[in-house]
Amino acid sequence: MGIVVLLLLIAFPLFISQPIHIHVMILVFMFGMLGVAWNIIGGYAGLYSFGQVAFFGIGAYTSSVLSVNHGINPWLGLIAGGCAAAMVAAGIGYPCSNLRGHYFSIATIAFAEIVRIVFNNWKAVGAAEGLTLPMDNPSFSHFLFNSSKLPYYYIMLAFLLLALVVCYFVATSKMGYYFRAIKESHDVAEVLGVNVVLYRLIAVMISAFLCAMAGTFYAQYVLYIDPDSVMLLPFSVQIVLISMLGGAGSIMGPVLGAAILIPASEYTRMTLGARGTGIDMLIYGFLIMMISMYYPEGVWKLLSRIGAKKTRTSLHAEKTASAGVRP
């Protein structure tokens, strides 16, 4: 099933080549990746962060500043951005390791706001004017393409797969069980001998690294970044929402959420063409309310429940059938 979907995605640009649809798919992959990254801390470790956008921004800024000011290759910037984000995450995560529930959520918002304000006033990184990336040497080795969106499409797809693999390993390893134990109860996990502080830090750092990778991709794709486009709170909320809609705590859930929400919001915005009148955001806010009221468990759970029921009924049918055959 998964392989079929993957092949379809690889072949997708062969059938549909309008740049606009490719663009929407790229966004789906990017938000899917951010959702997967959020899922590692939110879905598995139960830490509801609303500050992941800060790491996205740090990734975008690190690689861009390195390439604009120092001429360093964006691929290296990608790694540097990830490491920078992971380090910042550790630095902020350690003091926050005692915070639970809403306290943690609000601390993440405060942290993201601090980061945004700092970048907004930091002259060396362009302050509020942002950074424009140069358009020279478009090639794979420079992570820059100007003739077509296709390379971006495949690179982002590869990034998403990487994030999924990381999430898979986290979820199925011993670490994944520790994360879930922390999610169920911080105190009980601690009493049982789980090094809660350490594993919370690991979760936060992995997630930050992945977010920063997506950030670097965004910078290389759009070629312009400023604090208001890569560090705003609603962006963080969107990441959380995607994971929740798809199903927090399942590996594929966030990708499914992105696949539903991003096209929905992009195409409504295109058809309504109403940036500035607030209609698209109005619908978006309404959707958030509806999802949290009626599908808080996520679509993935819903699908797997339907799937489980189907297998159960078919097993039942087989059993009765075989029982009937028996003389």
Added chain:
Amino acid sequence: MHEQLIQQLADGLLIGLVYSLVAIGLTLIWGVMNIVNFAHGDFLMLGMFASFWLFTLFGLDPIFSIPICFAGMFLMGMLIYRFVVRKVMKGPILAQVVVTFGVSIFISNLAVYFWTPDFRLLPPTILQGTWNIGGIDISIPKLAASLGSVVASACVLLFLKKTNTGKAILATEMDRDAALLMGINTDRINALSFGIGSALVGVAGAFLSTYYYIYPQVGGLFGLIAFCVVALGGFGSIEGAFIAGILVGLAQTLGGFFFNPSYKYAIVFSIYLITIWIKPKGLLGW
């Protein structure tokens, strides 16, 4: 230098008291229902716009529109509780957090849709001008807003401590199940506290409208600050929110004075982070 410093202290105190009122509404909702209301700032925006339109369309001075804002926002809060928040009370925690974000985005963009994203400012109302006390300028609208906030906060405290309904709210805050066993209709208490919390922020909005820019996204910043105030004071603690509001107001103006005004909110958030690092449940939390 000294005069400037005292001026900053006065300004910090004045805005801090308004933060207190906004935060008390938020902390009441949190304490009773365990729900973080991210739409709180947008309720403030609605209060500001209500006061603005009552003045623009009917010439009603903001001072007189306060009761209307109180009643209107009370009703609004009850409705949002009844039709939105109540539905997620039994759901996963994540849904409880996210649903109010939805309400926030919905309300602020409804305002954009109806009233455009423009910045508006009320013309001088009954409350205008400044007092000069020993070289310190005290703006009358700001003074009125902070005094009004103190009065409103005191009224809430009195209501909670002295009336039966108030005691029922406090009891629910302490132990929901025990309150239920004592025959308190906790669902009604939820609705009531959501209503009161929203009404308080509506009052704060009416006061703020006399001197602050009025625009659909104004709630975002105030909401964020209110969160820091509430978490700093300790979730659910009214006295804590009151003290923390003043602290945050002072931190904001003094931080802007000693460092750089563009970093003033960063300083507020940093102080918040440092405080919860040392005392994870806030100043008066338990």
